[in-house]
Amino acid sequence: MEEVARRQRSRFNFRASLSIPFFVFMVFFVVVPLFLIVYFSLTDDQGHFYFDNWRLIFTAGDKWKTIGLTFEIAILTTIICILIAYPIAFILSNKKFNKNKILVYFFVLPMWVNFVVRTMALRDMVNEMFENLFNFQLTAKYPVAGTVVGMVYDYLPFAILPLYNQMLKMDKNQIEAAADLGANPFIVFFKVILPMTVPGIISAATMTFMPTMSSYVVAEQMGNGKVSIIGTLIESYVNTIHDKNAASILSLVMLFIIGISLVVEKFFTKKDEDRKVGIW
C-alpha cells in the first residue's frame, strides 16, 4: 500500500514538474512585462509615481476619438472579413472543389509573407489601380477606407481558417434532412447551415477583431500617415515622443478592450462546449 502510494506521489510530482519550463516562461515573458507596463503607466519618466498621467492622457488631445476610430475600423474590418470569408470557406470545405486541400493553402499563403512587405505591395497595387481608373490615390484621398482595405486583406486568412474548420465538421445529414423536410436551398442555409457555423463565425470574428485592434503597420501604410488609431498612437509615443509611460497606459487600454471582446466571445460560445475551432 505504502509502496503504491509513494509511487503515485512521485509520478504526480514528476508530471507536475513538466510544467516548470512553461511556468518560468510565463513569468518572464508575460507576467513581468505586464507588471512593468502597469508600473510605467503609474510613473513619470523619472520613475516617480505619477497618477495624473491617466487623467492627462484622456483629456489632452483627442484620445477618445482615436479609440473610437480604432473600434470603427476593427468592427468594419471584422464584418467585411466574415462576409468575404464565409462563401470562400464554404466553397473550400466542399470536397468537390477542394480535393487535396491545396486551394486552402492558396488563401492562407499570404500569411507567410512578411507583413510589412505584403501591406506595402497592396498599397502600391491599390493606388496604381485607382490612379488608372479614377485618377486619384485611394490611400491619399480616403485614408480610413484605405486602412480598412489593408486590414481586410491582411486578416482575411484569420477569418477563413476557423470558418473552414467549422464547415468541415458540418453534419451533411442535417442539411439533407432539412431538404427532405421541405426546405429549399435558401431556407436550408439560414435555418441549418448558418446555425451550425455560428461557432466558426464567432471564432473568425475574434481572430480578426483582436489583431485589427492592435495593428499599426496597416494604418501607417494604407492610411498615408493620416489615420490615427491606438496602434499608431502607441507607436508615435514610443518612437517619436519617447514617452513610454503614456504608451503603457494606451497599451493597457487596448488590453482591456481585447479582454472585453474575449469575454463577449465566451458569452456567445458558452453553450457550445465541445467547440474545437482555431487555427493553431
Added chain:
Amino acid sequence: MDKENIIISLQGVTKVFDGTTVVDNFNLDITKGEFVTFLGPSGCGKTTTLRMIAGFELPTSGVILLNGQDISLLPPYKRPINTVFQRYALFAHLNIYNNIAFGLKLKKIPYETVDKKGNPVTKFRHLTKAEIKEKVERALKVVDLEGFEKRDISTLSGGQQQRIAIARAIVNEPEILLLDEPLGALDLKMRKEMQLELKAMHKKLGITFIYVTHDQEEALTMSDTIVVMNDGEIQQVGKPKEIYDEPNNAFVADFIGESNIYTGTMAKDNKVRFLNKYWDADPVDFGKFPVNEKVDVVVRPEDFILGKAGSGVVDGVVTSKIFKGMHYEYIINVGKSEVIVQSTAELDEGIKVGLNVEPVNIQIMKKPFVSNFYDGYITKDYKVEFANAEFDVDVLPLFPGAKIDENEVLIDDKGNEIDVVDMEINVEVPFEAITISDDPEASDIHGHIISLIYLGDHYEIIVRTDDEEDFVLNTPDLWNENDEVSVIIDKSQIHLSRKGAKK
C-alpha cells in the same frame, strides 16, 4: 398488380458513380400502404436506390414515377416523401419541438376562399401555431415521447433520438416514408422493440414504408414485400414467406436464413441427384430443367427429416450437436458433404441417422452459369489475351482450314494471310478450369476473394481482380473473404469463339 394503387414506380433506374454501376436497371412497383424492404449486403445499392427515391441522388438513367408523375429530377424538398436517417440527423441547435415542427413550419396548405368578385379560389397558407402544436403533440404521442417538447437533443438516448427522427418525418404526413437502416445503431433488445413498434406504426398510419436493411431477420419480421438486392441488381421480389421458402437462386437462399446448398444434377423420372443419391423432385419443378442439367439445390435445415439409419434416402453421421433453445442443430456428415439439420429430437454425436426430405421442400434452382465469360483478343504471336493476361491457346480452330505457314503467319486455305491480330473474341472458362493459390508467383492474374458460398461439399468462390474482372470457381478448400490469391487457369479447358459468329 392493381395499376391504380401503385404509388411509386421505378423503371429501369440505373446509377453510375465514377464509372461503377451501383444500381443496375432497377424495376419495381410499390403499392399504396405497402411495407417494402430493400435487403442486401452492404454495397449492394439498396441505400443508393433509397436516396434516388428521396431525391438526394439523381438516376443516371431510368425514371421514378410517383402517382404516375415523373419525379426523377425533382429536388428533395419538392417531393412528398420523408426520410428517417441512419444517424438520425436531428438538428442539434433546435429543441425537440422545433425539430419536429421544422417541416410543418415550411408547409403550405391549400384553402378555399372567395376573391373580391365573389369567385371561389384556392390559396395557400402556412399552418397556424396552434395547428403545428397539435400535430407535434400527436406525433410525439405516436412515438411514445409525450412531454419531451422542451428537451434538448443532446439529453436523449439513442433510442429516443431515433423516435424523434421518426416523429419528425411522420408529422409531415408524407405519402412515402423512407427508412435507411434506422435501427442499425440500437442494441439488440431495443431493436426488437422498435421493429414491432415500427410495424404497429405502419399499420396505424397507413402510409407506404420503404425500409432499407442488411438484417434478414428484421426484413422477415416487418415487411409485406422484400426486395433482395446484390451487386446493384434485384435478386428476388416477394413476400417474406415466398423469399424464404422459394428462393430464386443460391444467393437469396444463402442470404435469407440458414441453408444447405448443393450442386445437383437433374435426372430422369423427375428426380434430382445430390448428396450422391437420387431424390424425388418438387412437382412444381417437373419439366423445368433438361435431364443432366447442373442445378443448385437448397434444403432448409428444418426441412430434413431424421430417422433411423437406412430409413431415409441417405445415411449420415452426426458430428456436432448444439442446443438452440427451441431445437437442436446438428451437423451431419454425408460422405464428404456436410448437412445442417434442425430438429427437436435429441441425438448423440457419432450415431448414424437416415435423412429424408419432403419433395416440396427441395428447392431446385437454375445455376446462374457454370462458366466465366470474358472479352479477349488475339495478340500478334497468335496468343489470346484476356483479363490482362496472355494465354498460349491455339487459335487455329477459330478459322476453319487455316494454318500457320513457315513464316509464322496465319494463312487461310487459299494461302492468303488472315489479319487476326487484335481481333476480339469470346473466351469461356469453365469453373472447373480455375484453381487459386496464395502463392503470388503462381500466375499473372491476382485478385481478392469477394464472395464465398458453401455448397455442401465445396465452396463457390468469386475472385475479383484489380481490373474488376471476376473469376468464379469451385474449391473444396476454405478461404476467407478478401484473401489475396493468384488465379490459375488450365488453358486446355479455355474455349474460344468468334464474336458475332454463330456456334
